[in-house]
Amino acid sequence: MRIKLPGSRKVKSTVLAVCAVVAIVIIITAGINNKKEKQIMQAKIEQQQKQxxxxxxxxxxxxxxxxxxxxxxxxxxxxxxxxxxxxxxxxxxxxxxxxxxxxxxxxxxxxxxxxxxxxxxxxxxxxxxxxxxxxxxxxxxxxxxxxxxxxxxxxxxxxxxxxxYNKNLKVEKYVWSYYGIASIYGRRGDIENTVKYFKKAIEVDPKVKETAKDEHDFDPVRGDERFSRLLK
Structure with missing residues (x-):
């Protein structure tokens, strides 16, 4: 069913033309606004990324x-x-x-x-x-x-x-903890434990032999061959 517009054909054509122009303007405006919104959004994103x-x-x-x-x-x-x-x-x-x-x-x-x-x-x-x-x-x-x-x-x-000293040895093989234990046993005259821990100290750092030569804590066991051999 056709819609009949009132007025002459010329008027009708004019009205249609105006409507078309308005529609085009609306479409263009919407496009421009949409583009602006995208630009604004992009600018916000870029600003956020920069921040x-x-x-x-x-x-x-x-x-x-x-x-x-x-x-x-x-x-x-x-x-x-x-x-x-x-x-x-x-x-x-x-x-x-x-x-x-x-x-x-x-x-x-x-x-x-x-x-x-x-x-x-x-x-x-x-x-x-x-x-x-x-x-x-x-x-x-x-x-x-x-x-x-x-x-x-x-x-x-x-x-x-x-x-x-033993707690220390559980986290690291520290030469002076072995040496410290050996010197305590040496002071007590416990040759077995002195030799045991002094050997471990030597395994970590042989230079402890030089320190032990003048260590008075080892005097009670110094005459024992098992200890004296370790100093060589």
């Missing part, structure tokens, strides 16, 4: 800076350890405390601080707390286990010393 890249870059820089800072603090704790072995106890304590002030969770610094306090005071009081704190922060930290053994040996708690 994500900037955020990732920022995070990467922060991680690298944090890692670098941690390395510097660990090196500082290592310097404190060197001062301990040089018997500069006050300097070692000061440096370790500086590290802990900046990094309260630095298990390396607590380890150094603890053993240094013990050697300086010849008591287990505060120093042992620091060693325990080191192991709380890193339960498998072999060096702190060794230092607990060393501290107990220093103060004559030999059974406890052997216990902690």
């Amino acid at each position: 994500e890249k900037e955020d990732q870059k920022k995070i990467k820089i922060e991680i690298e800076e944090k890692k670098k800072k941690q390395q510097q603090l660990d090196q500082k704790a290592g310097q404190a350890d060197a001062l301990f072995y040089a018997r500069k106890y006050d300097d070692a304590i000061k440096l370790a405390e500086e590290v802990i002030k900046e990094d309260p969770d630095n298990y390396i610094a607590y380890n150094v601080l603890g053993i240094t306090k013990i050697f300086k005071s010849r008591t287990l009081d505060e120093g042992m707390k620091d060693l325990d704190r080191s192991l709380q922060l890193k339960s498998d930290y072999g060096y702190a286990m060794f230092n607990k053994g060393l501290a107990y040996e220093l103060l004559g708690y030999y059974d406890e010393a052997i216990e902690w």
Whole structure:
């Protein structure tokens, strides 16, 4: 069924033309708007991607800076350890405390601080707390286990010393833990265990023979051929 428009053919043609133009304008406008929306959306996506890249870059820089800072603090704790072995106890304590002030969770610094306090005071009081704190922060930290053994040996708690040396040996084959156990048994005159653990120390590092030659802890067993052979 045809729809008849009112008016003359000319009017009808004009109306149809206008309608066509309007339709075209609507279509074009819709297309333009759609294109603008796509452009806006694309711009938002690009801006978001740019922001994500900037955020990732920022995070990467922060991680690298944090890692670098941690390395510097660990090196500082290592310097404190060197001062301990040089018997500069006050300097070692000061440096370790500086590290802990900046990094309260630095298990390396607590380890150094603890053993240094013990050697300086010849008591287990505060120093042992620091060693325990080191192991709380890193339960498998072999060096702190060794230092607990060393501290107990220093103060004559030999059974406890052997216990902690053995704990250290469960996480690492540390020559001085073997040596420490051997020296305690040597002090006791227990030749079998002295030889057993001293052999293990030599297997890890033969240079301990030179240290043992002047070690008074081995005097009770030094005359035994089984021990003297190991020194050759």
